[in-house]
Amino acid sequence: MSGQGVLRLRGREYGPDSPAVMGVINRTPDSFYDHGATFGFDAALRAAEAAVHRGADIIDIGGVKAGYGAYVSAEEEARRTAPVIAELRAQHPDVVISVDTWRAPVARECVAAGADLVNDTWAGADPELARVAAESGAGLVCSHSGGLAPRTDPHRVAYRDVVADVVATVEELAERAVSLGVPPERIVVDPTHDFGKNTYHSLELTRRLGELAGRGWPMLVAVSNKDFIGEVLDAPVAERWAGTLAVLAVSAWQGACVFRVHDVAAARAALDAVTGLAYANAR
Structure with missing residues (x-):
């Protein structure tokens, strides 16, 4: 890998290929x-163990619903997340662990x-x-929420150009x-589908992810079973996986390198297929 668009954590490298x-x-x-x-402590650990065995490179632990x-x-959020992270680290010294939080403490x-x-x-x-990331040596996801406060939904949100707004925001944060x-x-960087965006915006982002990937920062996409997929397919949450895989494939082809998902095994297979096709002549 060239170094551009490559994420390095715990001695590992992740890029489009x-x-x-x-x-x-x-x-x-x-x-x-x-x-x-997976709210219970033991249930969360079992799920994390299963995800690792199914091919997860990173385990993302969250303690607060996004919506x-x-x-x-903050105290309760830390009680839900930190002990699971500590136990997971003890069980899997080499796995990359992420915490899904917007709070510095x-x-x-x-x-x-x-x-x-x-x-x-x-x-x-x-x-x-x-600053916490800088002082601790941790990595950081820089995202776009259209100016919304945490745990709020967009209402009549509008952009002159949603992709340009995303690029400007995440680059400033980075x-x-x-x-x-x-x-x-x-x-x-994470364009953050559906956060501060309606379905049109999330679809526009998906079509034009290459513009963000082309800026040189490693890119994460978190689209798993999201509402924009459900609205396009007229599908409830339980029936959005085919659409999710399609968006993952489109995102991978355009240069994303980290994919936050619920079904690790299916995502791993789909991404391996995309990278095999995209980089067959480079290996």
């Missing part, structure tokens, strides 16, 4: 996808427990989060993180 599957583990009782199936729901304090506890990456899906809502001391190879 060697994509990472990020398995989702939600320690929440109200997840839109699994409705609390509307019951209030969760939670990130600090989770990095101390063993997390390698801070997955901020709310576009730097807590400006101290990047450059700030670098200025604070986060190494560029530990930063990954």
Whole structure:
């Protein structure tokens, strides 16, 4: 790999020709996808173990539902995430672990427990989060939420050009993180489908992901079973996996390198097929 568009964490490299599957583990009782199936401590560890065996490169632990729901304090969020991260790190010393949080105090506890990456899906809502990554040596996800506060949904959102807005936002956040001391190879940008966007915006992003990938930052896509896929297919959450795989393939072909998913095995197979086709002559 050339170094451009490559993410380096825990001695591993991920790029468009060697994509990472990020398995989702939600320690929440109200997840839109699994409705609390991995809320329990032991259930979360079993799910993480299964994800690793099915081909996950990164395990992403979250303690708060992304959308509307019951209030969760930072202290409670840390109680849900840090102990699982510590146990997972003890069981799997080599696996890359991510914490899905927008709060600096939670990130600090989770990095101390063993997390390698801070997955901020709310576009730097807590400006101290990047500083935590810089001081701890962790990686950082820089995302786009259209100016929305955490856990809020878009209402009549509009952009002159959604892709241009995404590029400008994530690059500003990434450059700030670098200025604070986060190494560029530990930063990954996320266009953040459906966050601060309607279905039209998420589809436009999907068609034009190559424009973001072309800026040189490693790119993460988190589209698994999301509403824009459901709206296009007129499908409930349980029936969106075929659409998810299609979007993963389109995203991989355009240069994304980290894929946050619920079904690790299916995503791994699909991404291996795409990279095999795309880079067959380069190997």
